[in-house]
Amino acid sequence: MSRRSKGPRLYLRAGRIHPRTGQPVPDIYYIRDGKTEVSTGCGPERLAGAEQQLADYIAAKWSPQAADPEGERSGDPASIYVAEVLALYLIEKAPGAPDPSAVKARFKALNAFWGDGKTLADVKRSVCQEYVAWRIIQPIASSKTPTTARRVTAQGARRELEDLSAAIGHWAGEHPLSRRPKVWLPEKPESNRDALTRSQAALLLLGAMGWNRTTDGKWKRRGGSARANRAHLRRFILIGLYTGTRPGVIPKLLWAESPTSAWVDLDDAVIYRRGRDEREHKTKKRTLVRIPDRLLAHLRRWREIDRKEMARREKEDLATCNAVLHHGGSIITSKLRRGYAACVKDAGLPEGVTPHWHRHTAATWLMERDAKPWDAAGFLGMTMKTLEDNYGHHRPGHQSSALKAMGRKA
Numbered sequence: 001m002s003r004r005s006k007g008p009r010l011y012l013r014a015g016r017i018h019p020r021t022g023q024p025v026p027d028i029y030y031i032r033d034g035k036t037e038v039s040t041g042c043g044p045e046r047l048a049g050a051e052q053q054l055a056d057y058i059a060a061k062w063s064p065q066a067a068d069p070e071g072e073r074s075g076d077p078a079s080i081y082v083a084e085v086l087a088l089y090l091i092e093k094a095p096g097a098p099d100p101s102a103v104k105a106r107f108k109a110l111n112a113f114w115g116d117g118k119t120l121a122d123v124k125r126s127v128c129q130e131y132v133a134w135r136i137i138q139p140i141a142s143s144k145t146p147t148t149a150r151r152v153t154a155q156g157a158r159r160e161l162e163d164l165s166a167a168i169g170h171w172a173g174e175h176p177l178s179r180r181p182k183v184w185l186p187e188k189p190e191s192n193r194d195a196l197t198r199s200q201a202a203l204l205l206l207g208a209m210g211w212n213r214t215t216d217g218k219w220k221r222r223g224g225s226a227r228a229n230r231a232h233l234r235r236f237i238l239i240g241l242y243t244g245t246r247p248g249v250i251p252k253l254l255w256a257e258s259p260t261s262a263w264v265d266l267d268d269a270v271i272y273r274r275g276r277d278e279r280e281h282k283t284k285k286r287t288l289v290r291i292p293d294r295l296l297a298h299l300r301r302w303r304e305i306d307r308k309e310m311a312r313r314e315k316e317d318l319a320t321c322n323a324v325l326h327h328g329g330s331i332i333t334s335k336l337r338r339g340y341a342a343c344v345k346d347a348g349l350p351e352g353v354t355p356h357w358h359r360h361t362a363a364t365w366l367m368e369r370d371a372k373p374w375d376a377a378g379f380l381g382m383t384m385k386t387l388e389d390n391y392g393h394h395r396p397g398h399q400s401s402a403l404k405a406m407g408r409k410a
Contacts (some may be wrong), residue, residue: 007117008033008058010040010050031057051108075178077120080171082164085120086111088174089167099248105141106160107167109152120168123181132157158186169199194357195364200349201241207347208234222346232327233339234307235302238326239271240355242295244362244380247355249273249286251332252325255303262286264324266303269296269365275379287381299324335339363387369395 008031015027029050031038038057042050086107094103101157113131114122135157143149165183172180204215209224211219227378233346239250254263259277264270273286280286302324310321336355343351359380366376367387378386 007083007115009116010054012044033057039154055087055090058084059091075176077123077177077179077181080120080175080177081115082118082120082123083111083115085167085171086164089163090169093166093170098281103163106163107137109141110160112163114164120177120181123164123168123183125184128184131161135160154186155189155282158188161185163233173326194352195361196241196353197355198365200347201361203236203347203349204343204353205234205236205366207343207345207349208237212346213239213348229327230339230343231334232325232332233343235298235325236355237343237358238295238298238337240358241361242292243271244359244366245271245273245287245289246284246286246359246381247336251325251336254322255306255324256322264299265373266296266300285381287378289379289381360391363391364394367391368396370396 010029011032013030016025017023027043029040029042029044029047031040031054040050040053042053066191073139088105090107092101094107097103113134118127132154135152136154137150139146139149140152142157161183162185165185168181168183175354179264206219207213208230210222210230213219236247236250239245239253252262254261255266256306257263257265257272258275260275261278262271262273262275265272269291271289271291271387273288274280278286308322323331341351342354344351363376363380363382366379371379373384373387373392377384380387
């Protein structure tokens with residue numbers, strides 16, 4: 001009985017002496033697909049380049065131009081490799097996602113497990129459970145020291161499996177399946193929707209201003225550069241708390257109107273959470289938001305600071321000065337997790353406080369002040385149902401009619 005092909009994959013061919021020329025041939029990654037072997041020209045130090053060539057090979061293999069003569073793929077899940085399903089989604093759907101780089105990172109993890117010869121017939125509960133067990137012992141991708149790094153959580157693995165399910169659905173839309181596999185997902189925990197109190201928010205800002213709360217409760221100022229090094233974090237925190245804007249959008253804010261990026265209009269006191277030409281996403285809406293007066297004063301002050309800096313630089317690196325958030329003369333291109341975590345630690349707040357707490361905090365404060373649900377939902381860029389389901393209990397009048405009814409005499 002012949003062995004089933006494992007599908008396209010990389011393997012490292014060890015270096016050798018060429019039999020005809022006598023010259024040494026270095027270690028090279030090859031793409032192996034059944035009896036076909038294709039050199040990538042990449043050695044061990046260029047693994048990323050070899051992986052990209054493998055992705056291109058899979059995409060070309062299963063492109064419409066490479067379809068069989070009848071123009072139809074078999075609908076049998078056992079004949080379709082998960083790797084090709086992932087490749088199709090990456091090419092056609094991932095570029096339009098709210099965060100394409102995050103999708104690409106999750107698919108890299110998926111492909112490392114599912115791309116090793118597994119077909120859609122292998123997508124079942126037991127194998128999905130194996131995937132979760134495999135992922136939770138791995139360090140997070142951003143770690144520089146894998147041995148001491150945080151491990152991937154079960155919820156992180158769940159998010160990746162949700163992408164796998166979406167990729168299967170996208171494939172089935174083009175190539176109907178005789179049986180669509182069901183992706184098993186770990187149980188999703190109830191979200192506690194944690195929010196900061198106003199006193200906690202003040203402590204967080206003190207941490208962003210370079211103050212450190214010691215174990216005895218006293219405040220101590222860090223070195224002279226601490227305040228300057230955290231200027232971008234102060235902006236990040238205040239914009240998040242006052243508007244509830246998602247953490248991934250704030251670093252993209254510009255001072256001038258943009259077709260491709262979020263921007264601030266100080267004349268009309270509005271933050272546009274997406275560029276003029278950017279399309280809206282169904283799940284993560286980026287509606288415009290009116291700027292509260294207190295935040296508007298901060299934004300105008302920051303704009304003046306950046307204008308002076310732009311004048312000092314003259315024509316040097318004007319793009320940096322057009323960004324609302326910038327640090328060390330550079331635009332913010334990475335997530336602010338480390339700097340933010342340092343502010344949380346200096347403020348003496350729990351380790352679990354993350355930038356997404358700002359959104360929960362803004363929603364909670366709006367409900368506590370009895371804002372109209374329609375206005376609050378539009379302000380935050382979320383649906384009325386999400387607002388009421390998760391934050392409605394913070395309203396002053398929550399269950400008031402029930403309390404009155406229980407207090408009445410029969």
